[in-house]
Amino acid sequence: MQADNLVISTSLNKNSRSRLLAKYAITKFTSPVNYLDLQDFDLPLCDGESCYNHNDVLKIKPIIEEAKFIIISLPVYNFAPGSSAKNLIELTGNVFKEKAIAFMCAAGGKSSYMSVMSLANSLMLDFRCIIVPRFVYASREIFTNNEISEEIKERINMLIEAGERIKSVL
Ligand SMILES: Cc1cc2nc3c(=O)[nH]c(=O)nc-3n(C[C@H](O)[C@H](O)[C@H](O)COP(=O)(O)O)c2cc1C
Numbered sequence: 001m002q003a004d005n006l007v008i009s010t011s012l013n014k015n016s017r018s019r020l021l022a023k024y025a026i027t028k029f030t031s032p033v034n035y036l037d038l039q040d041f042d043l044p045l046c047d048g049e050s051c052y053n054h055n056d057v058l059k060i061k062p063i064i065e066e067a068k069f070i071i072i073s074l075p076v077y078n079f080a081p082g083s084s085a086k087n088l089i090e091l092t093g094n095v096f097k098e099k100a101i102a103f104m105c106a107a108g109g110k111s112s113y114m115s116v117m118s119l120a121n122s123l124m125l126d127f128r129c130i131i132v133p134r135f136v137y138a139s140r141e142i143f144t145n146n147e148i149s150e151e152i153k154e155r156i157n158m159l160i161e162a163g164e165r166i167k168s169v170l
Pocket residue numbers: 011012013015016017018019074075076077078079080106107108109110111112
């Protein structure tokens with residue numbers, strides 16, 4: 001589908017909570033949105049060399065390229081974005097140029113809320129992305145039987161609103 005919004009779920013866990021955030025987010029856009037789930041692809045680890053010709057890398061690049069507003073939903077591992085999210089950016093690089101980027105993350109506890117900063121910084125400085133100054137951080141207790149709390153749903157709605165506003169001036 002042709003869409004200038006994109007939600008990327010980067011967790012490879014079958015029972016991922018950040019995927020629940022991503023799935024909720026795609027229902028809240030007021031304009032067409034694409035969805036990429038990294039569990040549906042067999043992306044190689046970035047080797048800075050032959051990985052760029054891998055079929056799945058070639059498949060996802062144009063979907064990222066056509067988007068102007070991208071939400072990256074990720075798991076927090078070791079006080080940082082899980083490596084699948086970083087690997088995606090290493091693999092696709094330039095197609096992230098000049099997008100509005102928002103982050104949502106699922107974490108075990110409450111203390112890792114600065115985790116996205118390394119990715120945010122590199123997207124800003126390397127690819128001139130505008131980082132949406134809203135952010136969704138969902139620790140374990142906000143989920144009940146795979147249901148997201150109302151407070152986090154509201155934060156996702158606000159994140160989308162902010163991202164769409166920024167997209168409109170890109
Ligand atoms: C290897 C690993 C490292 C983790 N490190 C952290 C961490 O530093 N901070 C935290 O709050 N949670 C941490 N967690 C918990 C995950 O963030 C939590 O399980 C989250 O739901 C993962 O996202 P997902 O469900 O979308 O895969 C870690 C989990 C794993 C498996």
